[in-house]
Amino acid sequence: MTEAQTETKPGQRPSHPDITQRKDAWWGEPATIATVFISFIIYATYRVFENNYFESGNFLSPFYSPKLVFDWWKFSPAILILWIPAGFRTTCYYYRKAYYRSFFMTPPACAVDPYGKDGYTGETKFPFVFQNLHRYFFYLAALVLIFLWYDAVVSLFKPEGGMQLSVLSIVMFANCFFLSGYTFGCHAYRHLCGGSLDCFSSCTKAKTRFKVWEFVTKLNEHHMGWAWFSLFSVALTDLYIRQVCTGAASPIVLFQF
Amino acid sequence: MSEHKAKEATLKVYRGDGKEGKFETYKVPMEAGMVVLDAIHYIQANYAPELAVRWNCKAAKCGSCSAEVNGHPSLMCKTRMDHFEDGEEIVVQPIKTFPLIKDLVTDVSWNYRVNEKIKPFTPDESDTKEWVIYQEDIERVQEFRKCIECFLCQNVCHVLRDHEKKDGNEQFMGPRFLVRAAGLEMHPKDTADRLEYLKEEGHIGYCNITKCCTEVCPEEIHITDNAIIPLKERVVDEYYDPLGKMIKGIFGGGKKK
Numbered sequence: 001m002t003e004a005q006t007e008t009k010p011g012q013r014p015s016h017p018d019i020t021q022r023k024d025a026w027w028g029e030p031a032t033i034a035t036v037f038i039s040f041i042i043y044a045t046y047r048v049f050e051n052n053y054f055e056s057g058n059f060l061s062p063f064y065s066p067k068l069v070f071d072w073w074k075f076s077p078a079i080l081i082l083w084i085p086a087g088f089r090t091t092c093y094y095y096r097k098a099y100y101r102s103f104f105m106t107p108p109a110c111a112v113d114p115y116g117k118d119g120y121t122g123e124t125k126f127p128f129v130f131q132n133l134h135r136y137f138f139y140l141a142a143l144v145l146i147f148l149w150y151d152a153v154v155s156l157f158k159p160e161g162g163m164q165l166s167v168l169s170i171v172m173f174a175n176c177f178f179l180s181g182y183t184f185g186c187h188a189y190r191h192l193c194g195g196s197l198d199c200f201s202s203c204t205k206a207k208t209r210f211k212v213w214e215f216v217t218k219l220n221e222h223h224m225g226w227a228w229f230s231l232f233s234v235a236l237t238d239l240y241i242r243q244v245c246t247g248a249a250s251p252i253v254l255f256q257f
Numbered sequence: 258m259s260e261h262k263a264k265e266a267t268l269k270v271y272r273g274d275g276k277e278g279k280f281e282t283y284k285v286p287m288e289a290g291m292v293v294l295d296a297i298h299y300i301q302a303n304y305a306p307e308l309a310v311r312w313n314c315k316a317a318k319c320g321s322c323s324a325e326v327n328g329h330p331s332l333m334c335k336t337r338m339d340h341f342e343d344g345e346e347i348v349v350q351p352i353k354t355f356p357l358i359k360d361l362v363t364d365v366s367w368n369y370r371v372n373e374k375i376k377p378f379t380p381d382e383s384d385t386k387e388w389v390i391y392q393e394d395i396e397r398v399q400e401f402r403k404c405i406e407c408f409l410c411q412n413v414c415h416v417l418r419d420h421e422k423k424d425g426n427e428q429f430m431g432p433r434f435l436v437r438a439a440g441l442e443m444h445p446k447d448t449a450d451r452l453e454y455l456k457e458e459g460h461i462g463y464c465n466i467t468k469c470c471t472e473v474c475p476e477e478i479h480i481t482d483n484a485i486i487p488l489k490e491r492v493v494d495e496y497y498d499p500l501g502k503m504i505k506g507i508f509g510g511g512k513k514k
């Protein structure tokens with residue numbers, strides 16, 4: 001029988017002398033997520049301020065859609081629109097989990113306790129109390145999504161007339177598909193479409209809402225997956241369009257008439 | 258009894274109370290199908306009869322044997338020994354969040370005091386007809402009824418565990434009681450309103466939906482997705498969505514209450 005006397009640090013208990021006893025790579029997930037987030041933010045910021053290479057023929061980058069061009073606005077038109085998807089994702093229940101863990105370390109991983117008693121206020125005070133406005137961002141993001149579907153359809157038409165199917169159009173449709181799965185699996189929407197009811201069978205309207213809620217629940221179960229797939233698809237769609245604009249890539253027309 | 262030559266496991270178990278104590282190392286012969294609780298019982302029977310441990314069913318159904326095994330909050334009777342590497346040192350600690358009485362036994366009575374603050378099931382008194390409740394109306398609530406009150410979620414929740422929001426007007430009710438409140442709020446026959454309690458006293462806003470409660474729940478209740486987030490959205494309905502309230506005021510609708 002060996003013995004190991006453990007020292008008590010302030011605020012810690014002799015039964016829990018370290019921030020964790022976990023032996024697995026608990027820091028792996030928050031570190032990976034932080035890296036991906038930072039890369040995406042750098043790329044998106046670069047693209048917004050590049051203010052170029054976002055439209056080629058009928059192909060419009062999702063970062064710049066809907067295209068808002070006004071005389072009084074001298075900066076990148078992307079700024080006028082990107083606050084919507086940015087706000088939607090920042091207040092998203094899944095991304096909140098991800099960045100609270102990765103950036104704020106509240107907590108970095110389960111049963112890993114870096115803080116001790118402190119002034120933590122969660123989502124009750126400024127700025128995090130604004131997370132409660134997530135549903136407003138949902139309404140706006142759903143609106144933007146309509147434009148993205150419209151852009152994908154428009155990309156099937158050649159500016160000079162006639163139609164074409166290109167790999168780039170397929171990419172744009174796939175992006176819309178992922179974004180739709182993400183947007184309509186939203187927790188706030190799950191509440192609004194039916195979750196707020198206590199009784200699903202009480203009347204016909206409740207029954208329809210129950211059906212919608214059931215579908216949204218299915219999407220919602222994989223909300224994290226949709227969140228990541230749509231983040232990558234949006235960045236890759238933009239990158240592809242950028243490369244087409246610069247002439248580095250072609251939309252790869254499969255057939256046209 | 259297995260036929261093979263018995264392997265040995267090494268357990269490092271916390272011995273002591275909340276003020277002082279140390280980790281003691283014990284060797285335990287492995288048996289087929291053995292769980293951590295069996296190993297603790299072996300230690301009790303062979304080396305340390307005074308080792309304090311709380312258990313009852315050994316079937317993951319009573320919720321008594323909560324502890325932390327290699328830093329993971331878990332039921333000792335559900336944690337299989339063959340899940341560890343050969344020769345791995347297995348650290349067994351009491352749960353951290355509640356006052357330690359002795360060795361692996363904690364005083365979880367704080368939870369019962371929180372529970373008393375939740376308005377109990379309140380059906381409509383005038384509803385004297387026989388109740389007919391459809392499966393789709395009660396399914397959500399049934400998930401929450403699976404809770405065995407092991408308090409592993411309360412233990413792992415960083416708001417209670419790390420930031421120690423347990424007392425006074427900063428008390429966080431914790432995931433287990435958010436589950437209970439959700440089961441009552443979503444019950445089709447319940448008429449009470451608990452939203453003010455949830456926001457002002459239970460401080461649902463302290464939860465930052467980082468999902469550790471969901472990760473540890475042995476009953477696999479989707480605590481965050483199905484209980485906490487829907488309740489947060491109901492709190493938003495009441496306190497943070499002036500537009501939604503106005504629309505409901507004009508067109509009617511909303512909840513039965």
Ligand code: SF4
Pocket residue numbers: 410413414415416431432463464465466467468469470471480481485
């Ligand atoms: S999701 Fe909320 S209640 Fe659950 S462990 Fe995290 S902070 Fe606590």
Ligand code: SF4
Pocket residue numbers: 320403404405406407408409410411432433436470473474475476477478480
């Ligand atoms: S919700 Fe799950 S983890 Fe929490 S007390 Fe109940 S069974 Fe245990």
Ligand code: FES
Pocket residue numbers: 088091092093094095134138182183185186187188189223
């Ligand atoms: S919860 Fe993720 S988009 Fe609303």
Ligand code: FES
Pocket residue numbers: 312313314315316317318319320321322323332333334335
């Ligand atoms: S002894 Fe009952 S849950 Fe482990």
